[in-house]
Amino acid sequence: MKYWLMKSEPDDISIDDLRDSPNKTMSWQGIRNYQARNFIRDEIKVGDYVLFYHSSCKVPGVVGIASVVSQPQLDASAFEPQSRYFDPKSNPDKPRWWQVDIQFTEKLNQSVPLSQLKSDPALQDMVLVTKGARLSVQPVTAEEFTHIVMLGK
DNA sequence: GCCAACGTTGGC
DNA sequence: GCCAACGTTGGC
Numbered sequence: 001m002k003y004w005l006m007k008s009e010p011d012d013i014s015i016d017d018l019r020d021s022p023n024k025t026m027s028w029q030g031i032r033n034y035q036a037r038n039f040i041r042d043e044i045k046v047g048d049y050v051l052f053y054h055s056s057c058k059v060p061g062v063v064g065i066a067s068v069v070s071q072p073q074l075d076a077s078a079f080e081p082q083s084r085y086f087d088p089k090s091n092p093d094k095p096r097w098w099q100v101d102i103q104f105t106e107k108l109n110q111s112v113p114l115s116q117l118k119s120d121p122a123l124q125d126m127v128l129v130t131k132g133a134r135l136s137v138q139p140v141t142a143e144e145f146t147h148i149v150m151l152g153k
Numbered sequence: 154g155c156c157a158a159c160g161t162t163g164g165c
Numbered sequence: 166g167c168c169a170a171c172g173t174t175g176g177c
Contacts, residue, residue: 007175033160033174056175114176134159134174 003145005051007136015064024104029077030085036137041098061113070101108152
């Protein structure tokens with residue numbers, strides 16, 4: 001089982017939006033970065049654990065836990081001209097972008113802000129802290145995952 | 154709103 | 166294949 005961190009802008013989709021979705025599940029559409037796409041397409045498996053991260057907001061940080069509940073699927077929003085995620089270079093014969101479904105598990109009792117992640121000696125090797133500042137889907141170690149969840153209790 | 158960091162594009 | 170120009174992300 002693997003562990004991931006996924007970012008979302010809460011003004012767009014927040015942890016509460018995920019919790020309030022049908023079956024507490026959403027298709028994670030709109031990934032338009034190749035490195036993130038490769039993780040989604042090639043490495044993510046059903047049952048993997050996800051730290052849900054709020055970015056581009058007042059207090060960025062980890063706010064909850066989710067899990068992966070589908071195999072990778074084509075991201076059909078790339079084919080829809082009216083979609084904000086439309087990509088004319090992707091088409092069903094030559095798909096470029098992929099998605100998975102994720103399901104709400106729980107909201108942390110207290111969110112763990114980026115400032116805390118950055119200052120915690122146990123988390124200095126996190127992709128988020130080192131080089132992944134702009135990567136919207138990134139791997140997390142089991143130790144990092146457990147540690148962050150503990151901080152949020 | 155600014156801007157640093159980084160990714161992508163495209164000319165050569 | 167290099168690299169300049171440009172676009173995007175995301176913290177502050």
